[in-house]
Amino acid sequence: MTRTGIAVRLAALALLVAAPVVLDTYRTFLLTEILIFGLFAASLDLLLGYSGLPSLGHGGYFGVGAYAAGLLALHATTNAFAQILVATGVAAGFAIVTGVFAVRSRGVYFLMLTLAFGQLLWVLALNWSSLTGGSNGIFGIPVATLAGSSRWLAAGDHFYWYTLCSFLVGYALLKLVVLSPFGRALAGIRENEARMGSLGYNVPLYKLAAFTIACSIAGYAGALACQQPKYFSPDGMSFDVSAVAIVAIVIGGQRTLIGAVLGSAFYYVVRDQLSDLLSSHWELALGLVFVLVVYLLPDGLVGGARRLQRRFAR
Amino acid sequence: MTAAAVLAANFFDQNFSSILNGVALGMLIFILAIGLSLIFGLLDVLNLAHGSLYLLGTYLGYSLVEHHGVPFIAAAAISIVFGMGLGFVLALAVWPIRDRGHLDQVLLTLGLFFIVADLVTIIWGRDFHTITPPGFLLQSKQILGHYYPSYRLAVIVIGLVIALVTYLVFERTQLGAILRAAVEDRAMVGALGYNVNAVMLWVLLAGAALATFAGVIGGPIEQVTPGVGNDVLLLALIVVVVGGLGSIPGAFVASLIIGQAESLGVALGQQYGLPQAAPFALFGAMALILIARPAGLFGK
């Protein structure tokens, strides 16, 4: 990594840490949401960008994690770490059970099968009222605690810093995977799946492992998504959630991890501004934004930034 | 008669309307799915704007028939021409990104989908509307001891006719042979001297025309509302994938299955108080089929 690279990263980190001090409550809240969704989208990039597995049902595992964390808080413990751990584990379980079937399909078939699984999980959340509260969702969740029964996380700024740390841990895990030999194997599967088989790789097993890791991190993000508003409903795991994650990745730049986060920030901010400015017609503007991004930024924001960087370097 | 046959006959009797509705819906979706399947099989483009084509068709039909007094059949004919025009616009929009991955296409066509959906609400508002079918199809006919709306029967017939024509074109004409070959290996067909770009453009135009036509004839059955594009697009996508990409026979069988899943799902859901029975039946059916046949019913 170059010195400029390190400097940029440190500056970004400093800004993120200082954010609540500079921004108002609403914007801090928005930034918290961006970090949570950004982690969720980055976990999808592991599947979509790095492994060549376009999942359209990722929101399902996000929701599974959220409900697991919320239900644990309501019935067992408010400990934040326990909730995250359980959420990640439960999401992993669902991922393995569905992944065993999903990885046998390729391309568009994989896309649609994961869509089906995601939608079925959503239907499950909507209908299993005794457990999930049905369309009303689960609410009245006690605030997550860090140690003992301290309500330190009740304050928005505190929760933001907790989210930032959680985000960094989750993001670091994804980064490690991507840079590891396992990550290299995923690149091989993406580039030429058939060849991997003839090189001795048990490809379905590797795909299942990637799927499980990605969905677990989605569940991890889901736990945070429930801890923040202390509420979660089936809306939070609807098809829209999965679709927006894909949009965020494409806008930010596939196969970069950070692109997913930047794309999420872009989407949240633009939607926020547009719905203020245009109230009921923000969809029209959003559609225009998508179209423009596709035509003008072929490699997403990150690609565009890299090209600018090269221009200035000359 | 065995007990199972008696049960089946009973079930058919009690749910007669829903079952036939499922067939009509299936035929409607099939007409949409032909274009979607070919566009994907041939052009390798995942065209989410297909829902917009249906949407524009249905609002065009509504506008012509309900506001301008144009006869229904004339409106349907106009929609075909209109559809080809829209197909051309779509071709222009997609051409610059034809070599980029599916995700870029998804983003573009999704963006177009949002734009069109919002333009529709600007022009026509968000209310629910419907299109009145032609006069001679307004009554109900008696079938197998039940009364059933003639218009829906007409839609079933139209769907079957289109299926038959498509089958004949595909299996018996040279154009059909070229199309089937191009789905298998586009480059090869080009190397044989055929103008593959022209073929692809015509497929896009024909697919778009079928979609807007479906929008008009679907108007009396489905709602004329900004959200209908979403609903039919999802059904068409499911049908195309479940049937196997690029396979018209697959799309036909899948439409019948999916049409039933949706229709019976809604009906039985209402009967037993389970509002999500329809999506459950739909996605459950899709999941089961893709688990058993990971490349669709007739896929490779």
Add this chain to the structure above:
Amino acid sequence: MTPALELENVGRRYGELRAVDSVTLAVEPSSRHALIGPNGAGKSTLFHVISGAVRPTSGRIRFFGTTVTRTSAHRRTQLGMGRTFQHSSLFDGLTARENVAIAVQRKLGHAPNPVLPTGRFRDVDARSEQLLELVGLADFGDVDAGSLSYGHQRQLEIALALATEPRLLLLDEPTAGMSRDEAHRFMGLIGSLPQELTLMIVEHDMDIVFGLATVISVLDAGRLIASGPPEDSRGSAAVQEAYLGPGDRMEQLFTA
């Protein structure tokens, strides 16, 4: 000595078409076993059946004594079967070095590791470098596989196959599309491979075949019509007929 490969009545049908028809043959360890025959004879299909890409519809396959008829392709590679492909099958978007590293890291057991960065694995880097040098691509390690010249891509194919440390190497038309010189140099590389490695090669160029092979098997219309030392094929009427058609076609060629 256990044969490296034994095919017993191996067949592969596609409906009525018998792409491979009841082939029985044994490949001895350390041999250079060539598989020849006219186009459409089923040579590539036979390779697919041997490597496990395609299941035979009849017959049995044994690899160094172990039955592998129903074993998956990736498991066969783990047992020691390596292969190259008729059309280069590489990881186009990755550098040549990365291509080899993917193959090497699995052999060295590091592939499942999801937490340590790839830079930490010196053994993988060293072995990858070694293989690139062996096939003559030491200077091209950082070039994307998709950007390599055709000849270099074929060389990279060999590196990938060798990285799996095969006991039997299946070479599917390795010199296809190469010029005389390129093919010559390439065969120099093949010739320098260790003697313990058993080679089975599908090839059309007869000079190469007769220059390298210790055994020649001839396939025609899916059937094995001859198998033995090179001299046998040279003089065989059956082989001539397979390539040139029945009877006095050869005379017609020369007297017309």
